[in-house]
Amino acid sequence: MDDTDRTRVIIDTDTAGDDTQALVLAALSDQIELEAVTICAGNVTFNRQVENAKYTLQAAGVGNNVTVYEGAQSPLQKSHDHAEHVHGEGGLGGSLFPQTNIPSGDIHAVKYIIQAARQNPGEITVVAIAPLTNLALALQLEPKLPELLDQVVCMGGAVNTIGNVTPAAEYNFWVDPDAAAMVIDAFEITLIDWGVTVRDAKLGPDTFEQVAQMDTELASFYSTIIQPVRQFNQESKNNATDHDDDTATHPDSVTMATVLNPDIIETATQCHITVDSRSGPTRGYTLADELDVLGYPSNARVIKSIDTDRFQTILLDTLAYADPHYTY
Amino acid sequence: MDDTDRTRVIIDTDTAGDDTQALVLAALSDQIELEAVTICAGNVTFNRQVENAKYTLQAAGVGNNVTVYEGAQSPLQKSHDHAEHVHGEGGLGGSLFPQTNIPSGDIHAVKYIIQAARQNPGEITVVAIAPLTNLALALQLEPKLPELLDQVVCMGGAVNTIGNVTPAAEYNFWVDPDAAAMVIDAFEITLIDWGVTVRDAKLGPDTFEQVAQMDTELASFYSTIIQPVRQFNQESKNNATDHDDDTATHPDSVTMATVLNPDIIETATQCHITVDSRSGPTRGYTLADELDVLGYPSNARVIKSIDTDRFQTILLDTLAYADPHYTY
Amino acid sequence: MDDTDRTRVIIDTDTAGDDTQALVLAALSDQIELEAVTICAGNVTFNRQVENAKYTLQAAGVGNNVTVYEGAQSPLQKSHDHAEHVHGEGGLGGSLFPQTNIPSGDIHAVKYIIQAARQNPGEITVVAIAPLTNLALALQLEPKLPELLDQVVCMGGAVNTIGNVTPAAEYNFWVDPDAAAMVIDAFEITLIDWGVTVRDAKLGPDTFEQVAQMDTELASFYSTIIQPVRQFNQESKNNATDHDDDTATHPDSVTMATVLNPDIIETATQCHITVDSRSGPTRGYTLADELDVLGYPSNARVIKSIDTDRFQTILLDTLAYADPHYTY
Amino acid sequence: MDDTDRTRVIIDTDTAGDDTQALVLAALSDQIELEAVTICAGNVTFNRQVENAKYTLQAAGVGNNVTVYEGAQSPLQKSHDHAEHVHGEGGLGGSLFPQTNIPSGDIHAVKYIIQAARQNPGEITVVAIAPLTNLALALQLEPKLPELLDQVVCMGGAVNTIGNVTPAAEYNFWVDPDAAAMVIDAFEITLIDWGVTVRDAKLGPDTFEQVAQMDTELASFYSTIIQPVRQFNQESKNNATDHDDDTATHPDSVTMATVLNPDIIETATQCHITVDSRSGPTRGYTLADELDVLGYPSNARVIKSIDTDRFQTILLDTLAYADPHYTY
């Protein structure tokens, strides 16, 4: 494949748990040119997220080639809770608190995003698998960002289904609903929400067993980072979302998978979306007008279903052969 | 059956469309003692609702035995839209605008509810298939109402699913979210929401055909009132809720059916519910903590699934044999 | 004076502190026909308010002539705090917890208000010196109440000035902002707000001394009930409102005084008012468009200044001679 | 005076009307080192504001010495209206739409503020006489900004008094209440609000006449820019704020005057302030707890009164002698 055909991607991440697999997929796909990784306040303490990202890139063999830029250290206006009860204290499962000594990029993540977009108009895809603070700030400082970027693919929101942090909201949108509202209003995003994640990107004991049989470092890394969410799911009330006993959701890696292999998307819908940025019970709620009753023009593409088997194959190929495209 | 075993019911209704079938079921069931019908602002103009209720009771043979009391003519604080685009102008389908000349009860519906509860402590079940304004006002004027009533069964809300009037809200809760919030907070209600209605109380062409074959006045009445909602469903965007081409939802009659035959309830969950009474995009939203992440004690029983076949049989038995319990 | 010229008044009160003086003024004025007193949740515990009202009417010599009707025992939707830190535990200053054994009216205050209005259309003035819950409920049950009443005079709100319970809000509007919003929207009220109370109905040591010299039971009663608010004012931060060291505000009695002698009103303005019924920092805030920038039609008459000397004379005449009109 | 004793100031402005006089005061005061001017979305179209600032600096003789940096072109989240009905179409009064051809600074205003603060820790005072968008963004990108700056002096808010854009809010806080809330929360600001402006920085016919007698370009400039607000005030309903017939308020120049000569501040109070960032009737409302009823620690210094005569003298000295300190 010619380099010029690759999708040029910046991943914006609050690296913990499944964020790592999204990074690994991007680093190892020959369809993706991973331009940089930017860090946004979210899952665990900020510096931990930075180190987790560097460590993961290193594990995927690109630690020295892909720069990590540090971004917003808090949401725009709201205060937020980390999700250490889901991802474990450090965010990598178990007791790994890496100290890579790899330097961060020397400018702010927000500035990096603006600069990359300006220098490569229409070329860059942002894959946002974290709260949207960095992207919102970049938009504020460069109002032309929507035209300068190729596309924005977000993991976030709970589209007409129960959320994971409150009944009304998914974690990324809940953490910084002000940023989410700004980004949704300004960009025509593609959205992988919590609903499709639970429906189509939840893997179980069979997958875990297959990974356990592999004798690779990436497989071992996966098994470690997936541990806390497996435990969390087993201990949670889960009948409403029909969790199995031993499962792990893959919101961020499935999002990345749809970018490196769009064929795994089965169905999608265009509709109008807004995010509730108010404090209170519906903080971070996604108002997704799928039945088109409000009369606003569509501003988002919502992925409704994904081919779970193909997603699993992509993931397993990555862990076994260091190639997300080994089978497909 | 002994009279003393019957469930004594007040139906609070904004009589249009499927409200009529709930009245018919209650009037014809020997398990139910229908004490009175109270009218609340909702679907169509207030006086139309009053006449629709009287006409329906007459059609079910109890027009002179069951008194209709007129209640709140508007929501507590918000203004609301009627749902004539769903139920047709008069609310009965087609061109029927009855003028029964049956007098209404001589006291306000709210006063009637309080009086009935006080005179029969622990005896009365309120089946609320309309916005909850009357019940909220009764609660205000008699704070002991929760102890005085036996149970409150409500049709309303959209529990972690898309609503029918906005993406966030079902019609009854949207019309008077202030009343809904007050009722949910004070009573331990049983809730039949829009979600279970769409999943398990949506009937289609086969049912309509069976009814069409019956040679009864009630069957004819059903066919007429169901017409506008069939048309509405056919003309609406409906892929998200997976409507069939020709369907009609039965929110109110299925609610009544669960009271006269609780065996049709397959699964239910206890959880904490609040209703968003703010103006704005989430007006009337049901925050239902089914995963128990917020830590509040359960205050509602939410019906999650209903035996659709048995519900249909109850409905068809009523229309064919004037007996909801003909088969069961 | 002919009876038919008198203003027929229902006082709606959360009787504590200065509410008592409003009752005394009304009871003793030959310009006022005090039809009844209705009690609404507010300053102190509900039953205490009921007894305080009966005791006060007795003290004014009408304990057996003016019926006290018990109304709403809580605000419509919000929970509220009593103001015992302002008015003392029982609300009458010192250790008086009366038990009059006078029976309350045998119907709910809300029903009484509706009944009185219907039986005397255009005749009745409601003087509301408490949260507006009763009036809001009466409006709900009788939407024609605005036409049926002569006028509604309210003590409440803080019009473009600092409030007394939060910076944004005055106590009566804060306790039940939902009711206040409903009443303001439906009626063309006359408003005596907290601002004009502080500016023009705050009395000080000279007044207290004059009352102390009187040898009447009403004077003694006044001195007792005024004690807690004097102490509260002395202990509060008060530079912003320029309180004197030893003062007492008279929100309710000055409101009643404007009804029995409208000449004490110096200036008033017509403007559009709404009340913020949301929870949060501005709960109960009065949005008063005195500069007419929003473009809505005027819906209230706001009293801007009152002749303090004449008000004081009315009060002192009442306490000394049992006649609010002794001088004027 | 030694250069090292001067207050080093960045003025953040939406240059129109009185903003110009603040710039002139700062440019001509030997107490002030004017580091730069940053432009924020507000009064008139963004580019007009930029040109107005450059033109004003030129008029004050520093057009080539003080750089204008362009900042946020819109509020963080809300949309806003310009105030051309107050300041005239271009914002300078009459038909002046300057085109200075002076280049803007080559970095974004937000970046400039951060850079200046980092390079001169503890040295820089920001005088913000516009919506607070730039400062909020700078804070987001550099969370240590509060420690890096010397002080932040803001013109904005309506402290327990009527606002100028709605009854609840002053223009700067209304335009970007999200930014205002963030800045107030993070910095210990000094606030000159709309209330003290109306009380103590409103000048009238005598002042206008004195300026008209001066034969200086700055006097002529003042007379021109002040014209629209004089006309606006004469045509507005103004009894509530007791405007004279022919007046002009000087919110921005009085703010600058308190920085170059703090002696004109007569009284100030420390209290807790928050800004209402919600949409709706209280957008931009300043909740200022002057009576200390909420129990939060003070986070702002609110100027309560200013020596109007001395402020006027400073202004007139500037216009007549190009020296704000000519008399004092």
Ligand SMILES: [Ca+2]
């Ligand atoms: Ca993530």
Ligand SMILES: [Ca+2]
């Ligand atoms: Ca109904």
Ligand SMILES: [Ca+2]
């Ligand atoms: Ca009172």
Ligand SMILES: [Ca+2]
């Ligand atoms: Ca300005």
